Amino acid sequence: MKRDPACIRCIFVDDEPIGLSVLQSHAGKVPVLNVLGAFSSGAEALAFIKDNPVDLIFLDIQMPDLSGLELARILSPSVHIVFTTAHSQYAVEGFDLAATDYLLKPIGLGRFLQTTDRVTAQFSKIVNGSKPCDYIFVKTGYDWARIDLDSLLYIEADRNYLTFHASDRKVLTRMKLAEIFEKLPREAFVQIHKSFVISVSKIDKIERHQITLAGRVLPLSATFRDYLLARLG
Secondary structure: OOOOOOOEEEEEEOOOHHHHHHHHHHHOOOOOEEEEEEEOOHHHHHHHHHHOOOOEEEEEOOOOOOOHHHHHHHOOOOOEEEEEEOOHHHHHHHHHOOOOEEEEOOOOHHHHHHHHHHHHHHHHHHHOOOOOOOEEEEEEOOEEEEEEHHHEEEEEEEOOEEEEEEOOOEEEEEOOHHHHHOOOOOOOEEEEEOOEEEEHHHEEEEOOOEEEEOOEEEEOOHHHHHHHHHHHO
């Protein structure tokens, strides 16, 4: 049975209580993270991992008994590692160990969310056999909204904001169109205008300067029209 990519089992390892507190606070805003534990030493974390499957570790580098770098060398390659430290000089060595990311303290929520987005994308490919995920999560204020791609009609951009038009609702988020387009399966979605990405399967009619889908008429720019027609032809 395949693991659910919407549930990533993670732990935090940091010998400073404030470091653990910040990570736990940020993780509470990310529904896909299932936090299994928080540990103040590498030895404690290693003992836990031996008996409990873990997908992701947020790992401090400087710790007294077993450093984060030493622990990373012991772990299975299947475990995603995100190093956390106040010292940027460890970044190169961290990435040499194939770390997923490197967070410099103090860790802001925005930077934390960038990392979890990256991990979620990588993890989804693994558990789905490199098949694209059939849903996405987008941030709405302090919460996250799940959008099933089958129900998504089109995405509309207005400066730094996007509106996701689904068959049953609209979802507004602060993001650029290029950012979300990279996360969508290219066989299912196509850009038709600088401000619009649409679901190919929802197209009803294509005209010279516009597209009709699900009863809505959207602009089709010359920049994207030739590509769209070649792809559909």
